[in-house]
Amino acid sequence: MAGASGSAGGSEWWRDAVVYQIYPRSFQDSDGDGIGDLRGAIARLDHLEWLGVDAIWLSPIYPSPLADSGYDVADHAAIDPVYGSLADFDELIARAHARGLRVLLDLVASHTSIEHPWFREHPDWYVWADGGPPNNWRAAWGGPAWSRDARSGRWYLHSFYPEQPDLDWRNPDARAAIGSVIRVWRERGVDGFRVDAVQQLMKDRELRDERPARAPFPLPLHPELAALEGVRSRTDPEITIALDALREAAGDAVLVGEVYVPSPALGPYLERLDLAFAFEFLHAPWEAAAMRRAIAAAAPLERVAWVLSNHDFPRLATRLGDRAARAAAVLLLTLPGAAFIYQGDEIGMPDGPEGDPPIDRAGRDRHRNPMQWSPEPLGGFTTAEPWLPPIDPERRSVDEQRRRPDSLLHLYRRLIELRRGLRAGVELLDSSPGLLAYRRGEHAVAVNLGERDARTPVSGEVVLATEPTDGAALRPGGAIVVRRTAS
Ligand code: NOJ
Numbered sequence: 404m405a406g407a408s409g410s411a412g413g414s415e416w417w418r419d420a421v422v423y424q425i426y427p428r429s430f431q432d433s434d435g436d437g438i439g440d441l442r443g444a445i446a447r448l449d450h451l452e453w454l455g456v457d458a459i460w461l462s463p464i465y466p467s468p469l470a471d472s473g474y475d476v477a478d479h480a481a482i483d484p485v486y487g488s489l490a491d492f493d494e495l496i497a498r499a500h501a502r503g504l505r506v507l508l509d510l511v512a513s514h515t516s517i518e519h520p521w522f523r524e525h526p527d528w529y530v531w532a533d534g535g536p537p538n539n540w541r542a543a544w545g546g547p548a549w550s551r552d553a554r555s556g557r558w559y560l561h562s563f564y565p566e567q568p569d570l571d572w573r574n575p576d577a578r579a580a581i582g583s584v585i586r587v588w589r590e591r592g593v594d595g596f597r598v599d600a601v602q603q604l605m606k607d608r609e610l611r612d613e614r615p616a617r618a619p620f621p622l623p624l625h626p627e628l629a630a631l632e633g634v635r636s637r638t639d640p641e642i643t644i645a646l647d648a649l650r651e652a653a654g655d656a657v658l659v660g661e662v663y664v665p666s667p668a669l670g671p672y673l674e675r676l677d678l679a680f681a682f683e684f685l686h687a688p689w690e691a692a693a694m695r696r697a698i699a700a701a702a703p704l705e706r707v708a709w710v711l712s713n714h715d716f717p718r719l720a721t722r723l724g725d726r727a728a729r730a731a732a733v734l735l736l737t738l739p740g741a742a743f744i745y746q747g748d749e750i751g752m753p754d755g756p757e758g759d760p761p762i763d764r765a766g767r768d769r770h771r772n773p774m775q776w777s778p779e780p781l782g783g784f785t786t787a788e789p790w791l792p793p794i795d796p797e798r799r800s801v802d803e804q805r806r807r808p809d810s811l812l813h814l815y816r817r818l819i820e821l822r823r824g825l826r827a828g829v830e831l832l833d834s835s836p837g838l839l840a841y842r843r844g845e846h847a848v849a850v851n852l853g854e855r856d857a858r859t860p861v862s863g864e865v866v867l868a869t870e871p872t873d874g875a876a877l878r879p880g881g882a883i884v885v886r887r888t889a890s
Contacts, residue, residue: 417595417657417677417741418706420457421819422507424745426714427464427486428472429773432785439773439784441487441495447776448502450801454749454812455819458505460597460659462714464492465511468518470566472714472763472771474509474599475516479584489591496592505594507659512581512649513600514567521580522568528577529568530560530606538612540636541627544765548636562603562636564764572604572645582652595657601672601679602662604645607635621665622686638664646675659708659741666700666707673706678741681707685716689723689731691839691852695831698738698841702829710743711735714771718747721754726880729814729869730850733882734839736818737848739829747774749815750804755794762791777802814869821867821884834860838877848884851877863887 431443441464451459463473466483473483482492499506515521521528536549536558542565549558550565560569570577585596613631620629649658660679662672669679681701687693701707711731712719720728728751735742755772762768768791775796776783782796804810827844834840837853840860847861858876863885865874870881877883 415677416457416505417659419739419822420505420741421455421736421822422458422460422659422708422741422743423451423454423456424460424462424713424743426462426746426771428462428790429771429784430746431774431776432787432789435786436485437785437787437789438485440485441482441491445491445495445498447774448498448504450776451504452502453805454816456504456744458507458594459499460507460743461509463509463511468516468566469762470516470564472767474511475514475518475564475567476511477516477518478520479511479515479581480587493591500592505657506592507595507597507657508588508593509599510581510585510596510649511599512570512645513572513603514561514563514569517566517568525576525580526555528570528574528580530571530610532558532560532610534558537610538635539631540613541625541631543625543628545625545627560606562600569603569606572648573608573641578645578648582648585649585652585656589654589656593656595659595677596653597659597661598649598676599661600663601642601646601660601676602637602664605639605642606637607639608641611635622663622682638668640671642671643675646672650675666697666704669701669704669707673704676706678706678708679704680710680743682710685710685712689727689852691834691837691850694734694839694852698829698839699831702739705740708741708743709735709738710745712745712748712770713743714745715767716770718745718752718754718770720748720751724880725751725811726869727852729811730852730880730882732811732815732818733848733867733869733884734850736815736822737825737843737846737884738841739825739827739843742822744815747772749812750775750799750801751811752794752799756792758791775800814867817867832860837879845887846884847887848882849877850882851879854879859883861885 428439430439431447432439433442464486466477467473467475540548542548543563561567613635616632658676660672660676662679666683684697687697754769757768772791772794773784773789778797778800782793804812825843830842832840835857838857840849849859849861851857866886867884
C-alpha cells in the first residue's frame, strides 16, 4: 500500500500511537495576553509526558485573519506572532523530541485565507467562474459555495466560509506550493501532518451540479449539503492526484486525513494517507449497537485514528455525562490503532460559554474554552482576560485530578499505559443489549452503554475498572478491562 510504503523508511510509530490534540489558542498562555502560545505549550510538556501520549497535533498556528479560528491561513510557512516565533517553534520541537513526543502540524491544504497573498498573486491557483455561480454547490455552513470577488468581478469557490477560497488542486503549481510548505516544516523537524478537509481537495473537473441526495449522509452535515449527493463538490475520484502530491512531499512523515466520509469510504484515501479519522465512531450515538457498528466498520481498515471529540464538535463530557465519559475513555484507548485525545477531555471538560460576542460563526466557541490546569478562577491558563471564558476550573483541573488517583485524568494515564500491552486485533463479542464487549488477545473489554446494570460476557483478572466492580456486572456507564487467567 502506498501509505504504508511511504513510511517504509521510518518506523510506523503512528500505528497505535496516542496523539494529543493541542488547540494552541486555549492550551497555555505564557505572555499574559489571554491567548495560548508556543512557549505555553513548551511549559506544559510535563503534563503530556506524565500522561504518556506519543505525539501532539497542533491546530493551526499560522498567521490568519481568524475568520475560521486559524483554518483560514494567510501564510502556511510562518508562525503567527501571537503564538510566538520560529525560534519558539524550533524549541518546542526539540523539547518535545527530547521527551520522546512527536509533533504533528495541521495542514490546511484545501483552501487559504482570502488574505493569503497567493489569492492575488496566483489567482489561477484557485477555482473561478465567470458570470455567476456555475453550479448549485453549497458551503459547509450553508449558503452558496461561490462568492463574487469585488476586485475582479469573477466568482470564486469556497467550500467553507467566503473568507476561505478553495485552492485548485488540479493546478500543478498550486500542488507544488503546498508541497513546498510540507517540505519547509519537515525540514524543521515536524513528524507529520493532520490534513484538513481532505474530501474537499478535488472537485468535479467540469464543476457539474450536485444531484439531490439519494440516501441520507451518515455523518452530521448542514441540511443544505445533506440535501445534495456530495460527489462533485467533494470526494471526486481524482483525489488520487492530490493525495499523490501530498505523499510525495511528505515522504515518510505521517499523514493523518481529516476525511469527512463514512468509514467504508475511507479505503481509497488510506491508499496514500497513513491514517484517517473514524468519524462514524465520533458521531455514533452512545448506544451499544451503534458503537459496535461504528467499530465493525472502521476496525478492518486497520489504519484508522479513533477519535471521540475535537474542536469542532460538542465535548465528550457534555454529550455523555461525567460517568459515561470515563467509559468512553476506555473505549477510545483500548481499540487497536491510533487514538486521538482532544485537550481537556482527560479532565472531563464540558462545553463552555461562547465568546461575547461569539467568535466562531458556526457556534463552535463552546468546544474551545481554555484548558483548566489549576483550581484558580482563570484555571492557570493565563493571568489576563482569556480570549474565551473559563468554564469551571474550581470544579475540574489537572492539578486537582493529579492528586486524586480515582480521577478521570489518572484513568486516561492508566489506559495509555495499559494499551501498550494490547497487541492483537479486535474481536467483537456477543453480549447483552446495552453492553459492548470485545477481546484483544489476552485481554477483554466490556463497556455498559445502556441504562441498566448488565452482566459482562468477559471474565478474568480485572486489570482496570472505571468504578468498583466484582467484574461480573457493570452499572450504566461502567467499563472494565480483564485479562484471561490460566484455568
Ligand atoms: C476542519 C477543521 O477541523 C475545522 O475547524 C475547519 O473549520 C474546517 N476544516 C475548514 O478548514
